[in-house]
Amino acid sequence: MRFLSTLPLLLGAAFALPSPEDIQERATGSLSSWLSSENTVALQGVLNNIGAGGSKASGASAGVVVASPSKSNPDYFYTWTRDSALVFKALVDQLIAGNKSLEPLIQQYISAQANLQTVNNPSGGLCSGGLAEPKFEVNLTPFTGAWGRPQRDGPALRATAMIAYSRYLIANGNTSAVNNIIWPIVQNDLSYVTQYWNQTTFDLWEEINSSSFFTTAVQYRALVEGNSLATQLGKSCPNCVSQTPQVLCFLQSYWTGSYALSNTGGGRSGKDANSILTSIHVFDPAASCDSTTFQPCSDKALANHKVVTDSFRSIYSINQGIAQGSGVAVGRYPEDSYYNGNPWYLNTFAAAEQLYDAVYQWKKIGSISITSISLPFFKDVYSSAAVGTYASSTTTFTSIINAVQVYADSYMSIAQKYTPSNGALSEQYNRADGTPLSAADLTWSYAAFLTAYNARANVVPASWGASSAKLPNSCSSGSATGPCSAATNTNWGNPGTPTTSNPTTTTGGSCKTTPTSIAVTFNEQKTTSYGENIYIVGSIPALGNWNTANAVALSASKYTASNPVWSVTINFATGTSFEYKYIKKAQDGSVTWESDPNRSYTVAGNCAGTATENDSWR
Numbered sequence: 001m002r003f004l005s006t007l008p009l010l011l012g013a014a015f016a017l018p019s020p021e022d023i024q025e026r027a028t029g030s031l032s033s034w035l036s037s038e039n040t041v042a043l044q045g046v047l048n049n050i051g052a053g054g055s056k057a058s059g060a061s062a063g064v065v066v067a068s069p070s071k072s073n074p075d076y077f078y079t080w081t082r083d084s085a086l087v088f089k090a091l092v093d094q095l096i097a098g099n100k101s102l103e104p105l106i107q108q109y110i111s112a113q114a115n116l117q118t119v120n121n122p123s124g125g126l127c128s129g130g131l132a133e134p135k136f137e138v139n140l141t142p143f144t145g146a147w148g149r150p151q152r153d154g155p156a157l158r159a160t161a162m163i164a165y166s167r168y169l170i171a172n173g174n175t176s177a178v179n180n181i182i183w184p185i186v187q188n189d190l191s192y193v194t195q196y197w198n199q200t201t202f203d204l205w206e207e208i209n210s211s212s213f214f215t216t217a218v219q220y221r222a223l224v225e226g227n228s229l230a231t232q233l234g235k236s237c238p239n240c241v242s243q244t245p246q247v248l249c250f251l252q253s254y255w256t257g258s259y260a261l262s263n264t265g266g267g268r269s270g271k272d273a274n275s276i277l278t279s280i281h282v283f284d285p286a287a288s289c290d291s292t293t294f295q296p297c298s299d300k301a302l303a304n305h306k307v308v309t310d311s312f313r314s315i316y317s318i319n320q321g322i323a324q325g326s327g328v329a330v331g332r333y334p335e336d337s338y339y340n341g342n343p344w345y346l347n348t349f350a351a352a353e354q355l356y357d358a359v360y361q362w363k364k365i366g367s368i369s370i371t372s373i374s375l376p377f378f379k380d381v382y383s384s385a386a387v388g389t390y391a392s393s394t395t396t397f398t399s400i401i402n403a404v405q406v407y408a409d410s411y412m413s414i415a416q417k418y419t420p421s422n423g424a425l426s427e428q429y430n431r432a433d434g435t436p437l438s439a440a441d442l443t444w445s446y447a448a449f450l451t452a453y454n455a456r457a458n459v460v461p462a463s464w465g466a467s468s469a470k471l472p473n474s475c476s477s478g479s480a481t482g483p484c485s486a487a488t489n490t491n492w493g494n495p496g497t498p499t500t501s502n503p504t505t506t507t508g509g510s511c512k513t514t515p516t517s518i519a520v521t522f523n524e525q526k527t528t529s530y531g532e533n534i535y536i537v538g539s540i541p542a543l544g545n546w547n548t549a550n551a552v553a554l555s556a557s558k559y560t561a562s563n564p565v566w567s568v569t570i571n572f573a574t575g576t577s578f579e580y581k582y583i584k585k586a587q588d589g590s591v592t593w594e595s596d597p598n599r600s601y602t603v604a605g606n607c608a609g610t611a612t613e614n615d616s617w618r
């Protein structure tokens with residue numbers, strides 16, 4: 001992360017080995033007691049780095065994740081779209097697991113992202129490529145320095161985080177908030193992915209401009225669950241439908257025969273924790289051990305786990321003497337030279353998490369299949385492993401489950417060994433002696449701990465629909481340009497339009513039953529900026545009696561750049577007359593009135609029971 005290889009930064013010399021007194025005292029004690037205390041530290045570590053209230057995020061806007069409080073050597077005091085999305089996905093999963101107090105922060109994150117989508121930046125504007133800008137200043141202004149851009153995993157990961165929260169809202173009867181607030185933001189990100197998935201990108205470590213396995217995989221996932229969300233909302237994403245088979249097809253091309261090539265460019269081996277991170281971020285607890293979607297328990301993902309983790313065994317001094325089948329310190333890729341190339345906490349946690357996920361899947365499925373592809377992985381942990389399928393009733397199944405669980409724990413124990421006693425997680429730890437290195441309190445390190453911890457406890461995220469994977473017969477390139485417009489509604493306090501009563505039907509021109517109330521839809525054309533909301537206020541109680549504090553909010557769910565319409569549907573008794581105006585409320589609460597005169601409306605009866613009033617701001 002954070003290192004643009006084309007810049008002449010010679011970091012190595014500045015990071016000589018620490019003196020013995022710098023070496024932190026290591027945490028001791030059993031793994032499980034460390035895990036439970038670290039769980040508290042990690043959640044707090046995440047929260048400390050989120051604005052506006054986080055103790056280490058001073059200056060960051062509400063809902064904005066600071067990558068690390070470190071402002072020099074290295075300076076990570078920025079907000080990255082990828083890191084933020086992964087962090088908030090982890091927090092949404094904590095919410096779903098029962099911590100309701102996280103919900104306001106999740107809403108602030110989504111509101112901040114709606115704003116960020118509209119910020120013009122060196123990658124472009126909202127509808128011209130800007131969504132893949134990798135990082136911003138923490139007050140949501142653009143970062144204009146040289147950087148590895150674009151990074152096309154960002155919009156996909158952000159969609160995934162928001163969709164996870166959307167599922168939760170829908171399950172709790174709150175579809176209107178999803179429709180009115182979240183969907184317009186998600187839709188922009190989905191449109192970004194359908195348009196650009198087949199173009200090169202800087203990888204998640206921000207170094208190589210080529211195709212990246214992680215990026216393609218998370219793009220596939222976002223399109224699948226984006227389309228499911230659209231369907232659930234009664235909307236559609238035809239471009240998701242047209243592009244997903246091609247993205248999945250392209251994903252298969254990274255397989256080398258024994259591991260996934262993490263980047264198609266860059267001239268490296270392609271053995272990279274990029275691919276282990278892929279398996280945990282496409283994990284679907286309802287899926288089989290499917291290798292086309294690189295499920296953690298699939299033969300390809302397990303073979304890959306071995307190849308990638310083995311690539312670090314001989315190159316780090318702290319891994320010397322550790323036997324095959326026991327966890328090691330895991331870095332990014334063996335050729336890494338950033339800070340001289342070291343293990344990273346988040347990759348060490350990811351190596352454990354993939355295995356916890358696999359154990360979960362095998363238990364759920366009720367069997368383990370060993371293929372010639374995955375046999376080398378299994379032999380490391382269970383020497384008599386042989387190709388075959390072992391049902392949960394067999395002792396082989398039980399032995400392998402236990403062995404893989406122990407193997408997964410051994411990665412967590414490595415991280416424990418090199419975590420200082422206060423539990424602080426930096427980005428890296430020294431390959432020679434395990435001392436923490438690089439950015440302190442890396443938010444992603446803490447989030448990676450939380451997700452590994454939950455996987456170990458069988459607290460798994462929701463299914464995203466991996467089982468729907470269908471490979472086309474042949475791959476083709478693709479791009480589809482979809483809807484894109486500013487998502488202006490971030491009014492969480494009043495997210496829904498009241499539901500309209502069922503209109504009565506007519507027969508032969510006369511009303512079957514005469515409606516006594518009419519659902520009037522007010523459509524108001526008004527171009528707004530981020531954070532501004534439109535309300536209706538008027539002379540009757542239903543419209544707040546001219547009191548702006550009691551005005552009724554309009555929804556921006558139909559708002560587009562070309563048709564900036566705000567609307568609301570309100571029920572009135574037939575015959576009601578009133579005066580009204582629209583008002584605009586800014587983020588700071590200040591109110592702007594439409595100019596005079598007052599508008600007036602009389603609710604005329606009709607058989608349908610509905611009426612529409614089209615206005616435009618004056």
Ligand SMILES: *[C@@H]1O[C@H](CO)[C@@H](O)[C@H](O)[C@H]1NC(C)=O
Pocket residue numbers: 043047099101102
């Ligand atoms: C729930 O989240 C809050 C922050 O909103 C945190 O302080 C608290 O420790 C969390 N509770 C649990 C059980 O993790």
Ligand SMILES: *[C@@H]1O[C@H](CO)[C@@H](O)[C@H](O)[C@H]1NC(C)=O
Pocket residue numbers: 197198199200211246249250475476477478
């Ligand atoms: C675009 O997709 C085609 C078909 O899968 C593939 O051969 C090509 O490498 C892709 N290019 C990029 C840059 O994604």
Ligand SMILES: *[C@@H]1O[C@H](CO)[C@@H](O)[C@H](O)[C@H]1NC(C)=O
Pocket residue numbers: 149150200209210
């Ligand atoms: C990334 O690679 C593509 C394809 O080779 C090229 O067109 C593009 O200019 C490169 N972008 C950057 C920022 O180097």
Ligand SMILES: *[C@@H]1O[C@H](CO)[C@@H](O)[C@H](O)[C@H]1NC(C)=O
Pocket residue numbers: 172173174177492493494495
């Ligand atoms: C729906 O979300 C809104 C805004 O957060 C909240 O006020 C309301 O209580 C939620 N309703 C349900 C049923 O969860």
Ligand SMILES: *[C@@H]1O[C@H](CO)[C@@H](O)[C@H](O)[C@H]1NC(C)=O
Pocket residue numbers: 539546579596597598
């Ligand atoms: C609009 O209605 C308000 C409240 O009755 C009134 O004070 C105001 O004078 C009216 N405006 C005009 C231009 O009639």
Ligand SMILES: *[C@@H]1O[C@H](CO)[C@@H](O)[C@H](O)[C@H]1NC(C)=O
Pocket residue numbers: 523612613614
């Ligand atoms: C209001 O506008 C909509 C959309 O432009 C249009 O379909 C409808 O006929 C209009 N209704 C009235 C009463 O003007």
